[in-house]
Amino acid sequence: MSETTKGFLAILSTCVIWGVCGIYYKWLSHVPPIEVLAHRTVWSFAFFGTIILAQGRIGVLRRLLTGRSVALVALAALTISLNWFVYIWSVTYGHVVEASLGYFIFPLVAVALGAVVFRERLGRAQALAVGLAAVAVGFLTWGLGVAPWIAMTLAVTMGLYGMVKKGLHFPSDITVTGEVALLTPFALAWLAALHWGWGVPAGSGAFGSDWTTTLLLMISGVLTGGPLVLFAYGAQRVKLGTLGILFYVNPTLQFLIAVFLFGEPLTVWHMIAFPVIWLALAIYSAAGFRR
Template sequence: MSEATKGFWAMVAACVIWGLSGIYYKALSEVPPLEVLAHRTLWSLVFFGAVLAAQGRFAALAEALFGRETAMLALSALVISINWFGFIWSVQHGHAVEASLGYYIFPLVAVTLGVLAFGERMSRGQALAIGLAACAVALLTVELGRAPWIALLLAGTFGLYGLLKKRVAAGPIVSVTAEVALLAPFALGLIAAKHFGLFGMAPGSNAFGTDLRSSALLAFSGVLTGGPLMLFSYAARRVRLATVGLIQYLNPTLQFAVAVFVFGEPFTHAHALAFPLIWAALAVYSVVSLRGAAKAG
């Protein structure tokens, strides 16, 4: 098997895990999303710490945590924690369809942020794709009587996270480890407060340790977070960026399928009008990306 083929299947595996991860968070519906986020942070730190220890790269982690990029990493940590919380909350509260919409429109948000932040040029095809996505969002706003805030939050925070990561020199594993390390004191504080009954919380209200099922699921969040990221990093070094971009649509597609066919969330008339516009926008964007990659090659 060639390196490119290995990278392709690693990318597919990462997107399948991300796309089906809603099932995992739905299984933790009895645990408040903020507590799930705290455990995801801590167990991710354990997972990534073990990986860096095996690679002998703790020096790189120390440099990231105490070097010139600390402030940027702290900001990116805040942004990705908001994104993680938003996804967990949306799945637990019956908004997984809208969450999938957020990850569909993320590439278009990323293009817009690139224009605004870096002055990147937008092609006609990209402008058309963004226009179609904007029409879909406007349509949902009118039909539902509210803006699709969850989708916009997830797309916006993930796009901003990518923008911040462009300014970080550390590699993906080191930088994510630094981010969860910076978030860890807050995660520990929340869990301690629930355990000891601090700040008005009921003593012993934490989920971890109360039953084997919840404890095992919370501990597994580190693997669920770190595993696909390592697969993605492996794939990104072996697969063309245009291919990576196309395969990534597998993630929101599976999220959407899980929301409708597993969770039984309603697919309304508004969604039936808006989603085809989003899919058309992504089709245009994908054609433009493939043409650009072909010219560059």
């Protein structure tokens, strides 16, 4: 098997895992989203910390967290934790269709942010794609009578996260470990409060309440870290255009699971807005392949 094929399979596996992980969070829908987020943070730190420790790279992590880059790491941690929380909340309360919309429009939001913040020039096809996405979101807002805030929050936080990461000149696994390392003390404090009654009813934490819930919470670290390791492996072996196209497997699976497995309603406004978004992505992707 060639290195390119291995990379392709690694990226595809990553996107499939991301696409179906809504089922996992649905199994935890009886646990408050903020508690699920806290466990995801703690167990992710345990997962990445073990890898970094085994590789003997603790010194690199220490340089990241004690140097000038720590402010950027903190900002990245805030944006990605907000993204995680909103996604978990959307699964818990039945808004996965809108969440999938957010991940569909994320690449176009990233292009728009690059044009505004970094003054990157947009080609005609890119500008058309961004414009179509804006029209679709505006139409959906008008039709539903409320802005698709879940989709926009997920798309914008992912875009901002990518912008911040561009300023961190460290390996991606080190920066992700640094992010969860900064968040872990807050996550542990919240979990301690739930279990020992610091400002909330004692014993209200879900961890330890039953074996199924406890095991599901514990594997959140592997579910978070495993795909990122696969993604880093694959990204080194496939072309950027291939990686960009494969990313859409993730929101496509989210959308299909939301409609056909979770039974979420699909309004006429969604049925008009989604094809416009897909057309925008087709134009954007075609332009990328031509380059």
